[in-house]
Amino acid sequence: MNSLDIRQRVKTLQSLKNTTFDLVVIGGGITGAGILREACLRGLSVALLEAGDYASGTSSKSTKLIHGGIRYLQMGHVHVVREGARERKRVHELAPHLAEPQWLMLPAGNSFDYYKYRVGVSLYEYLGQVDPTNTHFNLQGADLAAMEPLLNVKRYARATVYQEYLTDDARLVIANIRAGVQASGVAANHLRVTGLIKESARLSGVRAVCGVTNEEVLVRCKGVINAAGPWVESVCQLDGLPSQKPLTLSKGIHAVVSREKLPLNQMVLLVASDGRPVFAIPRGDIVYIGTTDSKYEEAANEWPEVSEQELNYVLAPIKDYFDVQLGGQDCLSTWAGLRPLIAQTGKSTKEISRRDEIWVSKSGLITIAGGKLTGYRKMAEDTVNKAAELLRLSTGKVPLDSTLPGGSDSVGLAMRLAAVPEAGQLNSAQLTRLQRLYGSEAFSVLARGADSVVTDGQLLTGELHWAIEEEGAMSLEDVIYRRTRLAYYYPKEAEICLEAVAIRLGEILGWSAAAVNREIADVRERFRYDNRLAG
Numbered sequence: 001m002n003s004l005d006i007r008q009r010v011k012t013l014q015s016l017k018n019t020t021f022d023l024v025v026i027g028g029g030i031t032g033a034g035i036l037r038e039a040c041l042r043g044l045s046v047a048l049l050e051a052g053d054y055a056s057g058t059s060s061k062s063t064k065l066i067h068g069g070i071r072y073l074q075m076g077h078v079h080v081v082r083e084g085a086r087e088r089k090r091v092h093e094l095a096p097h098l099a100e101p102q103w104l105m106l107p108a109g110n111s112f113d114y115y116k117y118r119v120g121v122s123l124y125e126y127l128g129q130v131d132p133t134n135t136h137f138n139l140q141g142a143d144l145a146a147m148e149p150l151l152n153v154k155r156y157a158r159a160t161v162y163q164e165y166l167t168d169d170a171r172l173v174i175a176n177i178r179a180g181v182q183a184s185g186v187a188a189n190h191l192r193v194t195g196l197i198k199e200s201a202r203l204s205g206v207r208a209v210c211g212v213t214n215e216e217v218l219v220r221c222k223g224v225i226n227a228a229g230p231w232v233e234s235v236c237q238l239d240g241l242p243s244q245k246p247l248t249l250s251k252g253i254h255a256v257v258s259r260e261k262l263p264l265n266q267m268v269l270l271v272a273s274d275g276r277p278v279f280a281i282p283r284g285d286i287v288y289i290g291t292t293d294s295k296y297e298e299a300a301n302e303w304p305e306v307s308e309q310e311l312n313y314v315l316a317p318i319k320d321y322f323d324v325q326l327g328g329q330d331c332l333s334t335w336a337g338l339r340p341l342i343a344q345t346g347k348s349t350k351e352i353s354r355r356d357e358i359w360v361s362k363s364g365l366i367t368i369a370g371g372k373l374t375g376y377r378k379m380a381e382d383t384v385n386k387a388a389e390l391l392r393l394s395t396g397k398v399p400l401d402s403t404l405p406g407g408s409d410s411v412g413l414a415m416r417l418a419a420v421p422e423a424g425q426l427n428s429a430q431l432t433r434l435q436r437l438y439g440s441e442a443f444s445v446l447a448r449g450a451d452s453v454v455t456d457g458q459l460l461t462g463e464l465h466w467a468i469e470e471e472g473a474m475s476l477e478d479v480i481y482r483r484t485r486l487a488y489y490y491p492k493e494a495e496i497c498l499e500a501v502a503i504r505l506g507e508i509l510g511w512s513a514a515a516v517n518r519e520i521a522d523v524r525e526r527f528r529y530d531n532r533l534a535g
Helices: 006-018 030-041 070-075 078-094 111-127 141-147 169-182 229-238 308-322 373-391 413-419 421-425 428-447 461-469 476-483 491-509 513-530
Strands: 020-026 046-049 100-108 137-140 158-166 186-188 191-199 202-210 216-226 247-258 267-271 277-283 286-290 331-342 356-360 366-370
Touching (some): 020 030, 020 202, 020 373, 030 046, 030 169, 030 373, 046 169, 046 191, 078 158, 111 158, 137 141, 169 373, 169 476, 191 229, 216 229, 229 331, 229 366, 247 308, 277 308, 308 331, 331 491, 331 513, 421 428, 461 476, 461 491, 476 491
Parallel strands (some): 020 046, 020 216, 046 186
Antiparallel strands (some): 100 158, 137 158, 191 202, 202 216, 247 286, 247 331, 267 277, 277 286, 356 366
């Protein structure tokens, strides 16, 4: 079995050099990760190369919802909504811990909005084939106040409440990559593709440079899939031609506040002054609020800047709906990501469809562009079908009982997890967090160390070993931001435990004292950049 363990990197690079793969996938976000899993489970030999860390771009900075985009109904994008609404159930089946059903409240300030929500949600549930036991309900008066006491029920006297699915986007990416690797795929992060190899004008491989050793790695293959998200056009340029259609980058930002300052009981959909939806989503001790949808005019960037204007935009509806005034001083952290949309003439980013398209260049470069987090599995299926057709590859079918790592044995998981001896010293919040992040693999994480990294902290020592040994983490940033999710969900603890985590990682990976200090300095600088507008 191949491994993501960074300590096996020499072996991984050797495998990349010595194998001729059916496919090389460029990009380790959710699209590339889904393609790796799909293709490997269907019997193809596949290598995935990611320039940074897995999910380090858009796929760790979304609103973290597996949803069909009900608002696209009013734009007439019924196919997009139908597919998204049905894919929610499929992702839940693959990984119940990474697609949790949660109630989403739609408060209405007038009769028109109320009946619009009721009709829209009913159609949405019909398109998504929602089980009758999980369909929406409507509230008003005392019942509404009881369900969401903070809501200004004088202004928003009625509401429709229906189910959507909450995920952890970065961990969904990691789970898909691990599934592909467990099915004999090869994946390497911090390996940037710098060129495409052609024979008789047809693609036959890629050139990549290792971000650790700076060595060049040539990877031979029958076909190349460009799944680089916001960087799709850059990969097309390596092919010598622009992409078949231009992309428009849309920036979405989120603000994180303490749940003490905004004590919500469930997810709530707010409407901003320009009519755009803004979600307020509680998770543990925090609530995150977003997102924006503004055109990003600069080159694609893993860490787009959050402006004061954008922060004020997502916080403004809070005063309207909950009579709570929030400002930058109330924020614990912020994050921003870029959505790669296929440009449509005369349309703003909020009007552009989230549909995906597959393009094939003259040399055979297969590009998958656009799309949504929710539809990643179907996008992967379509892309692998196109590759198999184009390259005449023989493929099987994904086993019907396949789940993502951590997605099996979910029945009674919480009770079983609480009963293991290692869990005896953990509180309910720690157990809930473990279950959400690792699913049924939480037992294996606990077995590697059930002690808290810092006193009264959520992070356990076993998670650090797991991040390195099973999930391909190479740096302190990889662990704090994308494996354990401390930076976004527990920002105060992230700062407190930073030094202890770095020292422990250094022990596992053999870092020098100077290297440990560099890692700490790099992440502290990242904290300062992300939170410069926060209190």
